[in-house]
Amino acid sequence: MSLTTPALPGHPDKWFDSDLNFHHLYPLYIQALAQKHWTPLKVVQKASKFLAAVPGARILDIGSGPGKFCLGGSHYNPEAFFYGIEQRHDMVFYATIAKEMLGFNNVTFIHGNLIDLDFSQYDHFYFFNSFYENLPGTYKIDNKLTYSRYLYNQYNRHLYRQLEKMPAGTRLATYHCAEEEGPEGYLLVDTAIDHLLKFWIKV
Ligand SMILES: C[S@@+](CC[C@H](N)C(=O)[O-])C[C@H]1O[C@@H](n2cnc3c(N)ncnc32)[C@H](O)[C@@H]1O
Structure with a gap:
């Protein structure tokens, strides 16, 4: 399979000049999902x-979609290592193509369900309310999966349990998560983007 969008001319940083430019790394159907999901x-x-914060940090994006967080993170922080776990095979496929187009070697995409992942392999975590589409009345990425409130609760409980096992100093950034409280032991240290982005540290 080949990408339909040609590379942007000019300096490689052009991809990161705007969200619009960045989305040209992806086929049209992934671009169309960007406003709600990436x-x-x-x-x-x-x-x-x-x-x-520390060079060499291993950062996991929990539900990485087509890899925008990991690829952007790698661009802004070339000394860190970014990992994305994603359940949808097509998203991992296009994330990997985008990574190759950008030539980044500090990004790894894993196809799988976070339920099966060993969290101890990572230092810090990013979470953009990835299980939300399981709730009724929400925007879905596609209609290929079974969605349910049961899964929403199961995934959230599992995620919290894994994060609670992490050592003191573990950092977590959440985006569009309404909860005022993080996993047990995590202190809210700052917010940004009208409180939509929250920064937590395990104490
Ligand atoms: C809101 S999107 C965020 C994508 C990316 N993190 C970003 O910020 O641009 C959430 C992604 O999480 C994935 N996801 C949801 N539940 C998952 C699970 N249990 N295991 C792995 N991926 C999951 C979805 O398939 C979707 O691609």
Whole structure:
């Protein structure tokens, strides 16, 4: 399969000049989902700077879609390592193509369900309310999966349990998560983007 969109001419940083430019790394149907489902670059920049506080940090995007957070994070923080776990095969496929187009070697995309992931392999975490589409009346990425409130609760409970096991100093950035309280032991240290982006540290 080949990408229909040609590379942008000029300096490679052109991809990161705007969200519109960045989305040209993807086929049209992924571009069309961007406004509702992929993190804006200005949010990626703030969240990834918080998570990549120490060189060499291993940062996991929980539900990475077509990889926008990881690829943006890598661009803004070349000394960190970004990992994305994503359940949809097509998203991982296009994330990997975008990574190759950008030539980044500090990004890894994993196809799978976060339920099966070993969180201890990562230092810090990003979460854009990934399970939300399981709730009735929400925007769906596609109609290929079974959605349910049961899954929403199961995934959230699992995620919280894994995050609670992480050591003190673990950083978490959440975007569009309404909860005023994070996982147990996590302190809210700052917010940005009208409180939509929240920064937490485990104490
Ligand atoms: C709101 S999108 C965010 C994408 C990306 N993190 C970003 O910020 O641009 C959430 C993604 O999480 C994925 N997802 C939801 N539940 C998942 C699960 N249990 N395991 C792996 N991926 C999951 C969805 O398929 C979707 O691509």
